[in-house]
Amino acid sequence: xxxxxxxxxxxxxxxxxxxxxxxxxxxxxxxxxxxxxxxxxxxxxxxxxxxxxxxxxxxxxxxxxxxxxxxxxxxxxxxxxxxxxxxxxxxxxxxxxxxxxxxxxxxxxxxxxxxxxxxxxxxxxxxxxxxxxxxxxxxxxxxxxxxxxxxxxxxxxxxxxxxxxxxxxxxxxxxxxxxxxxxxxxxxxxxxxxxxxxxxxxxxxxxxxxxxxxxxxxxxxxxxxxxxxxxxxxxxxxxxxxxxxxxxxxxxxxxxxxxxxxxxxxxxxxxxxxxxxxxxxxxxxxxxxxxxxxxxxxx
Amino acid sequence: xxxxxxxxxxxxxxxxxxxxxxxxxxxxxxxxxxxxxxxxxxxxxxxxxxxxxxxxxxxxxxxxxxxxxxxxxxxxxxxxxxxxxxxxxxxxxxxxxxxxxxxxxxxxxxxxxxxxxxxxxxxxxxxxxxxxxxxxxxxxxxxxxxxxxxxxxxxxxxxxxxxxxxxxxxxxxxxxxxxxxxxxxxxxxxxxxxxxxxxxxxxxxxxxxxxxxxxxxxxxxxxxxxxxxxxxxxxxxxxxxxxxxxxxxxxxxxxxxxxxxxxxxxxxxxxxxxxxxxxxxxxxxxxxxxxxxxxxxxxxxxxxxxxx
Numbered sequence: 001x002x003x004x005x006x007x008x009x010x011x012x013x014x015x016x017x018x019x020x021x022x023x024x025x026x027x028x029x030x031x032x033x034x035x036x037x038x039x040x041x042x043x044x045x046x047x048x049x050x051x052x053x054x055x056x057x058x059x060x061x062x063x064x065x066x067x068x069x070x071x072x073x074x075x076x077x078x079x080x081x082x083x084x085x086x087x088x089x090x091x092x093x094x095x096x097x098x099x100x101x102x103x104x105x106x107x108x109x110x111x112x113x114x115x116x117x118x119x120x121x122x123x124x125x126x127x128x129x130x131x132x133x134x135x136x137x138x139x140x141x142x143x144x145x146x147x148x149x150x151x152x153x154x155x156x157x158x159x160x161x162x163x164x165x166x167x168x169x170x171x172x173x174x175x176x177x178x179x180x181x182x183x184x185x186x187x188x189x190x191x192x193x194x195x196x197x198x199x200x201x202x203x204x205x206x207x208x209x210x211x212x213x214x215x216x217x218x219x220x221x222x223x224x225x226x227x228x229x230x231x232x233x234x235x236x237x238x239x240x241x242x243x244x245x246x247x248x249x250x251x252x253x254x255x256x257x258x259x260x261x262x263x264x265x266x267x268x269x270x271x272x273x274x275x276x277x278x279x280x281x282x283x284x285x286x287x288x289x290x291x292x293x294x295x296x297x298x299x
Numbered sequence: 300x301x302x303x304x305x306x307x308x309x310x311x312x313x314x315x316x317x318x319x320x321x322x323x324x325x326x327x328x329x330x331x332x333x334x335x336x337x338x339x340x341x342x343x344x345x346x347x348x349x350x351x352x353x354x355x356x357x358x359x360x361x362x363x364x365x366x367x368x369x370x371x372x373x374x375x376x377x378x379x380x381x382x383x384x385x386x387x388x389x390x391x392x393x394x395x396x397x398x399x400x401x402x403x404x405x406x407x408x409x410x411x412x413x414x415x416x417x418x419x420x421x422x423x424x425x426x427x428x429x430x431x432x433x434x435x436x437x438x439x440x441x442x443x444x445x446x447x448x449x450x451x452x453x454x455x456x457x458x459x460x461x462x463x464x465x466x467x468x469x470x471x472x473x474x475x476x477x478x479x480x481x482x483x484x485x486x487x488x489x490x491x492x493x494x495x496x497x498x499x500x501x502x503x504x505x506x507x508x509x510x511x512x513x514x515x516x517x518x519x520x521x522x523x524x525x526x527x528x529x530x531x532x533x534x535x536x537x538x539x540x541x542x543x544x545x546x547x548x549x550x551x552x553x554x555x556x557x558x559x560x561x562x563x564x565x566x567x568x569x570x571x572x573x574x575x576x577x578x579x580x581x582x583x584x585x586x587x588x589x590x591x592x593x594x595x596x597x598x599x600x601x602x603x604x605x606x607x
Binding site: 068069070071150151232233234235236237238239247257259260261262263264267 | 326328330333337339340341343344354355357358359368373487488489492506509512579580581
């Protein structure tokens with residue numbers, strides 16, 4: 001491969017041969033290691049999936065979707081948790097897209113480059129790495145107590161929005177960055193204002209990246225239990241929230257509750273809940289892939 | 300006896316118009332102990348069948364967490380697996396929160412070991428103290444009793460937010476929250492169950508219901524109090540209080556909330572059914588006569604006669 005090596009190996013053919021074998025062996029060993037690590041990761045994933053499906057499959061029925069939680073495992077259902085998660089998801093989507101994409105647009109397209117904006121950028125990347133339970137404490141202090149929203153869907157959605165806004169900002173900025181400057185220049189050359197350029201050209205081209213970021217972070221928010229538990233989201237709720245100010249429960253909370261009970265049957269129900277939550281998240285992720293492949297072609 | 304109970308119940312019914320008023324609306328908020336949760340959930344489930352327009356919500360923040368919300372008036376009812384602490388009483392007084400304490404069931408704290416452990420036949424409360432006290436010198440089982448093997452001691456117990464931890468330390472150590480800290484702590488009792496069941500040198504403690512569900516993989520240790528023979532935790536010994544680590548499970552009801560018809564209806568319903576429900580979810584009911592006393596106490600409280 002390396003042309004410099006060939007004269008040397010011509011002089012000492014054996015040496016080259018040996019080295020080549022050694023390199024091949026090294027290659028094999030290395031590939032073996034990375035293959036094993038892939039297998040290990042997959043193995044754990046499949047083991048997890050297998051044990052969850054094994055435990056939870058039997059409870060997966062129409063009743064599971066239409067019943068409220070109950071002290072009788074056979075009658076217990078996921079209805080209030082599903083509706084709670086849908087409510088949370090919808091509100092979180094509205095808040096986080098509005099503020100997250102807005103902030104990304106400002107930082108990437110509008111803001112001047114100075115110390116202040118670079119400080120903001122560093123803060124946002126730091127916020128993206130803050131553990132979710134900290135956001136729960138923040139939400140409890142600000143939304144539940146200070147703004148007096150109580151333990152409502154609204155307070156939960158605002159807290160989850162805070163959690164994912166930094167991630168959405170970062171993903172959206174990456175998407176905006178990848179829009180070639182020639183698009184902007186062409187728009188300016190035709191006399192468009194900055195806002196027109198962003199609205200009609202930059203943002204539409206960036207949509208696949210933005211949407212992917214939003215959907216993936218939404219999936220993360222829907223799977224979070226810790227901030228909601230800290231917020232005081234409830235465990236037993238046998239009604240569907242009718243307004244943003246209603247109490248709620250969510251899928252991860254209900255799963256956590258079932259998993260921590262003494263009876264084996266409730267542990268199985270927790271697994272059934274996990275199957276439903278996994279299905280929900282898989283739909284989210286497939287939507288992200290679909291949007292990326294569908295819209296991505298236009299660029 | 301039965302007639303007395305019936306009489307008391309009838310009195311409650313007649314003075315407080317028990318007839319189900321389906322039009323009652325509103326929300327009843329409970330929060331607190333994870334130990335009390337199953338009873339509260341069961342009560343909420345059945346109650347909402349009778350009163351479909353009342354929304355009952357039950358949270359699980361631990362006894363301490365529930366008290367934090369209760370003493371600032373954020374919830375109507377606090378579920379507790381121990382009595383209110385002095386500082387919580389003080390806090391409620393500062394916020395002018397009046398309340399009533401109602402016992403709804405009994406529970407025991409089970410001391411368990413791995414089922415392969417045959418040498419620990421029973422323990423005294425004093426031994427339990429030596430084992431769990433802060434700075435305990437017990438490193439192998441032989442240190443606790445010369446007849447035990449010299450295997451290392453592995454301890455499992457609940458973490459600091461748990462009412463079980465508060466109760467255990469208070470009754471074993473004499474002072475709440477004193478405990479050695481080199482043990483495996485988890486707020487999730489199933490983690491403790493699994494831990495003890497996988498470790499032949501382990502000893503752990505948690506709520507009795509978690510032991511009854513896992514009798515095949517765990518063995519309970521009978522406990523000897525100050526005087527007398529070791530007593531194993533059973534529904535009978537817990538109810539009688541002869542098992543040294545029996546504890547009451549309680550509801551604290553906010554007075555202002557109790558004036559609301561929906562909260563009053565819920566508490567009355569829960570007290571009326573607490574015996575059956577607590578049995579169904581693995582706890583030990585109180586004696587019928589005690590329930591009627593508790594119901595009387597609540598009625599007196601809502602009609603303003605109680606001085607609490």
